Amino acid sequence: MVRIFWAGEDSLPAGDRGAAYGDGLFETILMRGQQGALAARHLERMVRDAARLGIPITRRQLQEAYSQAVNRFGDASAAAPWVLKLVLTRGAGGRGYRPQPGMEPHLHIQASPAPSAPELSGVEADFSRVPLTVNPLLAGIKSLNRLEQVMAAREIQGELFEVIQSNARGELVEGSRTNLLLASDDGWFTPPLADLAVAGVMRQWVLEQLRARGEQVTESPILPEHVLGNGCRGFYLLNSVLGVVPVRRLAEQDLPVDGGLATICDPLQTLE
Amino acid sequence: MVRIFWAGEDSLPAGDRGAAYGDGLFETILMRGQQGALAARHLERMVRDAARLGIPITRRQLQEAYSQAVNRFGDASAAAPWVLKLVLTRGAGGRGYRPQPGMEPHLHIQASPAPSAPELSGVEADFSRVPLTVNPLLAGIKSLNRLEQVMAAREIQGELFEVIQSNARGELVEGSRTNLLLASDDGWFTPPLADLAVAGVMRQWVLEQLRARGEQVTESPILPEHVLGNGCRGFYLLNSVLGVVPVRRLAEQDLPVDGGLATICDPLQTLE
Known part of the structure; x- marks a missing residue:
């Protein structure tokens, strides 16, 4: 079973392993009324990655919790988007890092207003001084170790919207809260799954949209010179809540901006 | 200022960034009565590493909280050791990962009974299948990302006491909750600070004890063959609460055991 905690009503139990060690994972889902953008994909990712961490939850249990959350927070007549956050932890107990067998997972559920959508004219980004390290065993998992x-x-x-983190090989891997997509003369590029700290639901959906339109999308490392060089046709930040965000300026260099992809891949068109 | 939460009395605030992102760090201190083993070093490490994370706390503020904790939990007449855990988080607030300027840090304080000391005759360990990745910016910090x-x-x-994690270069870096020390025909060896996920207070103290006795201690990578080869004179796990733990069997191979170092470097001799 899974024990549900409603933010604002229930307090977090002292021994929760999420708070102690970041021993858990989370999803943030863009909602409108009682519908969620790419909701099924978010729930599927959480169940799949929980299994990788050895946290037992079934798709059915999570769906049930999601339905309760939608009924509690979702006003079917309200037009303003909101964000549902689901935080699943291994529960409370164990000796230090070592979990106790048979612990009941905790699911913390909270709702908040959605941030305003970024401008289609693009945002400013810069390179981060914080390198990104990815444990191969945890790659892609939206864990609480952030x-x-x-x-x-x-x-x-200031005006900066995002910073881009690189790995030890100098490859651009991710923004602090976004996956990366490059449009170039040679097609579309995005860093491969194995390199990612967080394998975004929006990233996967956008790749599928592009491929369904016959576009060539390659999952391979992106170097700074690929983005700042002449071959760049557009550089995009992908996030489930923010959608597709074009970058108009990176590290004080102007980039070509095309808002078309953001319009095509609007997460509010995926409400289900 | 720092806001203090006493485990068992105060509930964790819902927006705590420790619970959300592991945005904080912790110390566990072995206590007897109202004295703590290497207490000053623990408090100094927390203040220093908090500064690396940009979490504002002064040595004086932390000392004051420690004194309150000792008065609350420490029974001067009781002989049984206990463990004081201090969890410092960036506080509550901010927009997603991005902290809000001027947030008040949270200090969660809890006490628990000390685990029983491991046998001087040594423990069993094995190599972990979980690789260890260390972000150079966070190396050594006992953060909540665990x-x-x-x-x-x-x-x-079963009988296993610890598993040893390696980095991508195949070097033995740390046990899940312990630092490593190798005695060999060529002197003492321990992995260098820059490679460590957690730079243990006990590790540092033991190195100083050895050097004060004129022993040659080298901080350089340890490979599995160094421990399993003929030159090994002893392999030790170091932890502030457990002390110095000799390994008598690693990956199903017997190792030479000498309990002398554990006797010399007993953390309960460092009560202050």
């Missing part, structure tokens, strides 16, 4: 992203996000000041 | 250690600790079953 200190690298927090440290990068601290660099976001 | 999912790699949790995943490794899940491998500890």
